[in-house]
Amino acid sequence: HLNPSPNLQMEENWVLRGENCRAKGGSPGFKVAILGASGGIGQPLAMLMKMNPLVSVLHLYDVANTPGVTADISHMDTSAVVRGFLGPQQLENALVGMDLIIIPAGVPRKPGMTRDDLFNINAGIVKTLCEGITKFCPNAIVNLISNPVNSTVPIAAEVFKRAGTFDPKRLLGVTMLDVVRANTFVAEVLGRDPKEVDVPVVGGHAGVTILPLLSQVKPPCSFTAKEIDQLTDRIQNGGTEVVEAKAGAGSATLSMAYAAVKFADACLRGLRGDSGIVECAFVASQVTELPFFASKVRLGRTGAEEVFSLGPLNEYERAGLEKAKKELAASIEKGVSFVRK
């Protein structure tokens, strides 16, 4: 790998220290790889994961620019050891031994594009990376960020099924940015600190498939019909708000890196055995008749150990659910048939 440390022995000692500590039941020191680590999301995500005390080893993989990003991040005086990997020949070493794989590899949206417009490029990238995972770290938890998530998660599942390594608990599509946005926008309306607000967002991760459950906001509160319309619309189109403001320079990266780390940290706390870790994610599901759906899941030592049902929906949300399911079904089918073809 691209070893940023001039003293390999020193680096190996560091890693060993982490592993010993974990064996003794101390700080667990998980090994995390980011695939697509040089990108707009990948770089701030790498920085934030280097700051996470649960991470002992951080592997940064990309097809471009990992030497620079790795050298840069490796100078941060936090304990995680950082290693860089460049190009497909180094994918194996990037993946072996990892506990958690985070995938933000792929192209982002430009103004006028939907997430589905990214399908042709990103589907192939996700398929290739997931084939690597089946060979080199089939037991790792996978956090999939690359869009369209509604199709890339079914693609990953199909690749894993073909290889006989599919465990639905270990494959999670990251929809945390929708939750983060919903918390922020709802807190704004309520005049509260976003930290105190919890909005479940279910369905999927594109347009009308993003379904905020405003009737289930905690702390309990009520909205006017106009507020519900405006909030729902803003949460569903938050991504487009950023794409348009960036005017061709990409989509959300900083808030996405924040959301990805919030989600990855929850996965790592689950792996460590913490109890009561519940977050929304797009997973294999029996909550509706669709094979994949985003809802609250309980994260534990083996991944998404429990998928929660949607709870009571009001009429507005039931209508939204029907719309969401229609679009989701098509996106899921598109992902599945991409691999089967």
Ligand code: NAI
């Ligand atoms: P970017 O273009 O800045 O970065 C993508 C990175 O992926 C680049 O460094 C590129 O070299 C790398 N890459 C391309 N092919 C690769 C391969 N085969 N293996 C490894 N790395 C590869 O894009 P950005 O802004 O970081 O977005 C990445 C993805 O995340 C996009 O698909 C975007 O739509 C998605 N996204 C998802 C969100 C979510 O909520 N789930 C929110 C925002 C973006």
